[in-house]
Amino acid sequence: MAGYGYEVDFLPVGSGDKSGDAIALRYGEPGSYKVMVIDGGTKESGQKLVEHIKMHYETTHVDYLVNTHPDADHASGLEVVIEQLTVGEVWIHRPWEYAEEIRHWFKDGRITDESLANRLKDLLAHAYRLEELADEKDIPVYEPYAGAKIGDFYVLSPDQDWYLELVPQFNKTPEARSVNMAEAVTSFGAKALEKIASWIDEHWHIETLSEDGETSCENESSVILYGNLGGRGILLTGDAGIQALEKACDYAENLGVDLVTSRFIQVPHHGSRNNVSPSILNRFVGSKVGQGTTLTKGSISE
Numbered sequence: 001m002a003g004y005g006y007e008v009d010f011l012p013v014g015s016g017d018k019s020g021d022a023i024a025l026r027y028g029e030p031g032s033y034k035v036m037v038i039d040g041g042t043k044e045s046g047q048k049l050v051e052h053i054k055m056h057y058e059t060t061h062v063d064y065l066v067n068t069h070p071d072a073d074h075a076s077g078l079e080v081v082i083e084q085l086t087v088g089e090v091w092i093h094r095p096w097e098y099a100e101e102i103r104h105w106f107k108d109g110r111i112t113d114e115s116l117a118n119r120l121k122d123l124l125a126h127a128y129r130l131e132e133l134a135d136e137k138d139i140p141v142y143e144p145y146a147g148a149k150i151g152d153f154y155v156l157s158p159d160q161d162w163y164l165e166l167v168p169q170f171n172k173t174p175e176a177r178s179v180n181m182a183e184a185v186t187s188f189g190a191k192a193l194e195k196i197a198s199w200i201d202e203h204w205h206i207e208t209l210s211e212d213g214e215t216s217c218e219n220e221s222s223v224i225l226y227g228n229l230g231g232r233g234i235l236l237t238g239d240a241g242i243q244a245l246e247k248a249c250d251y252a253e254n255l256g257v258d259l260v261t262s263r264f265i266q267v268p269h270h271g272s273r274n275n276v277s278p279s280i281l282n283r284f285v286g287s288k289v290g291q292g293t294t295l296t297k298g299s300i301s302e
């Protein structure tokens with residue numbers, strides 16, 4: 001394909017211990033690029049996304065807008081994008097549409113489909129607002145479940161059945177246990193440096209991650225996207241945890257996609273140590289090699 005190219009831009013979200021995702025990407029041939037936005041971070045980073053797309057992509061149109069999961073550090077910036085740019089398709093989970101299917105998970109017998117739907121709209125207000133804005137602007141809204149195709153990307157996780165099991169557990173798992181990379185980098189204490197050192201070690205021969213890291217069910221519900229852009233694999237993971245990543249690997253295998261050959265892999269949850277495990281990293285980047293091993297061309301995919 002003559003002139004085919006792609007670009008993935010991660011914009012900074014917040015400062016200090018605040019983080020999130022605001023990702024713009026485009027791919028295709030010059031003059032007919034497709035533009036995608038995956039999460040918008042905060043309102044502030046949402047505004048930066050708008051400026052970035054106007055200035056660097058020289059367009060005011062986003063073909064595909066995806067919200068990986070309803071947390072504010074991912075969803076709220078997307079409001080700004082929908083308000084200020086034209087959008088072709090909005091991709092977002094709408095759990096409030098499934099009150100009837102998930103009501104049996106709740107013990108409270110008085111709960112009705114309507115009250116459950118309203119509770120979910122309140123709890124996930126940032127995500128619900130995206131649907132409202134899309135409706136106001138007549139933008140079609142689709143749900144990103146495994147098997148869906150968004151432009152040149154496949155959704156690998158969550159599948160709809162698992163998603164509907166996760167929803168009743170939203171807002172239950174505290175985030176307190178997660179220690180993320182952004183936090184470590186910005187606090188500069190001795191402990192922080194230790195954290196960074198152990199993270200970096202992970203890339204070589206010392207195993208420092210555990211197999212039982214946990215994250216919230218909201219994070220596990222994150223949309224995991226895989227695209228093959230001009231022969232190069234790109235994997236975007238939102239805040240997915242170990243369970244979601246396992247499911248995504250299984251789904252990729254069924255599609256015949258070898259994730260190890262991916263050129264670009266987003267470390268989930270802004271670099272949190274609790275969202276990956278040694279075995280999941282092996283499935284993403286290949287097994288460990290001994291210290292001193294020379295990687296020759298062919299052992300890493302080019």
Ligand SMILES: [Zn+2]
Nearest residue numbers: 020071073239
């Ligand atoms: Zn997040």
